[in-house]
Amino acid sequence: MNVNLWPVGYSRFIAFIHLFTSSHVGLVYIQYLILLTALLYFFFTVRYLYHLSRIYSIVLFIFFFLNPIFLVLANCILSDAIFCAISLVLFTQYLWMLHRPRTGNIIFHAVLIAFAFSIRYTAIYYPLLTVIAIMLSDYKWHLKLVAVLLPWILIIPFIIYTQQETKKLTGTAEFSVFGGWQLANNALYMYGHINVDSTELPTHTRTLDSVTKVFWQAKAPTEADLAAVPGTFFIKVPQAILKPYMLSYGRANLNGAPGWFQAWGSVSPVYNAYGKWLIMHYPMAFSRYYLWPNVKNYFNPYLEKFGSYNIGKLDVWKPAVTWFDLKSNKISLIPDINFQGRIFRPYPLFFMGLNIYFTICAFFFLTDRKIKEKHVTFRIAILLTIAFLIINFGFSVFATPIVLRYQVLPMIILLTFSLLLTEKQFSST
DSSP: OOOOSSOSHHHHHHHHHHTTOOOHHHHHHHHHHHHHHHHHHHHHHHHHHHOOOHHHHHHHHHHHHSOHHHHHHHHSSSSHHHHHHHHHHHHHHHHHHHHSOOHHHHHHHHHHHHHHHHHOGGGGGHHHHHHHHHHHSOOOHHHHHHHHHHHHHHHHHHHHHHHHHHHHHHSSOOSOHHHHHHHHHHHHTTGGGSOOOGGGSOGGGHHHHHHHHHHHHHOOOOHHHHHHSTTTHHHHSTTSSHHHHHHHHOOOOSOHHHHHHHHHHHHHHHHHHHHHHHHHHOHHHHIIIIIHHHHHHHHSOBOGGGSSGGGGOSBOOHHHHHHTTOSOSBOOOSSOTTHHHHHHTTHHHHHHHHHHHHHHHHHHHHHOHHHHHHOHHHHHHHHHHHHHHHHHHHHHHHHSOOBGGGGHHHHHHHHHHHHHHHHHHHHTO
16 A cells, blocks of 8 residues: 555555565664664764763763663554654754754755654654754755755655545545544544534534434543543544444445555545534633643653553464564563563653753753853754754644653653753853
């Protein structure tokens, strides 16, 4: 398939690796090597540009290279490790663009954004970060314009291609089929607290609203039910509105994965329109019952796939057995399936603490005139870091499930610049 619910970049990556080896261990090693390379590049860049002291460098080194979170991230056959690596290299390029405004950095950063976007649509906000970085830099204006436009020149053809491939299968030229599902899912979190007049709805969404009313009247999900499937309850739970509606009203004339994509895609425009209508007409309820819980979840993200090995299962899917030439679908565990959950249990609190500590340090740094004047170029990097964290926060709260693996990159950046801020402030006293 040339298109799927998610970007096809990671599928192309593992298919490329499969040309050389079918070993799942080999794939994991390659993912870990790519992630380590990105961490090393970021680590030495930070040390070089900001003269991080030996003691803080040791702390950062331990976090980067003796941290089990990166081992587990690379051990998952998911796009997380590769996306994190590309995004970290991109952020490093932003730092070089601030300190060494060269044309090559502009080209390299645009290519990185294109690769990241082909792997995960979260990268849609990276061009916005480019605008901020380039405005803070010393590039000449014509190069600033090139830097802002170049990522879109690379991304737009991919968007058009994806839309056309989607249209071939579903009849609708959508860029992200999953986007409609996500929007409806987000809006449905408030449905039990609002009264919707179905006669005011767009005509093609009224049947979906009828299905929704029946679901909520029959057995409304409790807070515990919603918390058990963080952020995606109405997508993942088989009985929760969206999948039953697809099975009843979705269209598909192909078998296997293409058929499932057709079915998902055929209802996505309805879900998109329904979700948008609900959010636009009930913004306060949406803020209270979806956005506000997500704000709290952001600072205390769910462990999700970090909570147990192989998402708590003792076997793997048959396609994985075939693809990786496994002798059995059974997995071996050392020491047990919940061990990694116990290791990562403190990480959400650590992430919350980093956010609080960084905010305090950044506030004192930016409000202290003497320190700002002493570290002018570092101040610009802090402004870029704050911009990244704010944009990532907004995108995460509104558009994605809040889980720990999505916050590994912010965790890296938070710790790094918290250490740098601490050092700069103590050295100035």
